[in-house]
Amino acid sequence: MSETTRLLIHGASGRMGQALLRLCADRTDCAVVAAITNRSPVQRVVDGVPFFAAKELSGAPAFDVAIDFSLPEGFAPILALCVARGAALVSGTTGLDEVQRAALEAAAQRIPVLWASNFSLGVAVLTELVERAAAALPGWDCDVVEAHHTQKKDAPSGTALTLGAAATANGAKVSYASLRAGDIVGEHTVQFTGLGERVELVHRAGNRDIFARGALHAAARLAGRPPGVYRVRDLLD
Known part of the structure; x- marks a missing residue:
């Protein structure tokens, strides 16, 4: 793992995705190497960050942690990519069904995963x-x-x-x-x-940025950890 944690933002066009991109630009412990949007991006590179459509997910560059704030239908592909590449997953996607939660538990045997309803x-x-x-x-x-x-x-x-x-x-x-x-x-x-x-x-x-800051904090500390299920509180230090 590199000294600076390489992040893939999945759901980059959403409210949380935009906040993650904006706030990560001011950090030194992580950098966004790919932003994934549901639709084909209007611009391929924005502020130095390469953008990919969801259907192009497999072509994303190497990353240490994926941060996922998308929709349930996009959860399986990003989880599968993380497992295939041995990368960690931080997810706040809501509405996951029992099958998806079981898949997350199974993935934790191979990679570090963190799902939370609130990243504050x-x-x-x-x-x-x-x-x-x-x-x-x-x-x-x-x-x-x-x-x-x-x-x-x-x-x-x-x-x-x-x-x-x-x-x-x-x-x-x-x-x-x-x-x-x-x-x-x-x-x-x-x-x-x-x-x-x-x-x-x-x-x-007081504002929604606290959730994005918490997700970035967790991602920077989850990279390189042993496989397993983690909570935000496990990564406070």
Whole structure:
């Protein structure tokens, strides 16, 4: 592996893909060597980054890590390419079915993989705090409250479900509440309530760049790791 992690951005024309390209340009620990878009690119090279259509994926140059924020139908090809080339995969693509998740687990026998519903480093720390609180406060009520912009369709959010699963795995019985209002980027509160006292663990996202920064942070640290399934929190240091 080279000192600078070579990245392939899969889903480069989307909101996250554009943020990854923009933010990676300011980093010294990684560089984008290929950007993959669903449709044929209007320009083949933009700011020094070569662009490829999804159907040209096999022709992409060598890379250390693929960062995938695309659609479920594009997941199998990028996973297969990573396995074939021995490259790591970081994915935030939502809507994966059971077959695709099983394929990801199988791929982890050969390459390092990371799938997450949220790449915020703060949310990674929040998840760990939720686990500790749930284990330390047996019998307390646990509520996960999330708020997002009006265009978000799924409720509870994927992050809320991840936080709830962390609490459930440590003995809590979780209830969910969702709010859709204005242009809220994302707010998550995990509340533990006992007799006469309450603990609130809160994360608020001020902009969407935090998710791209987290994905770049994870990718730079996942490259060269042994095969296996990783979490964002495993790569915080």
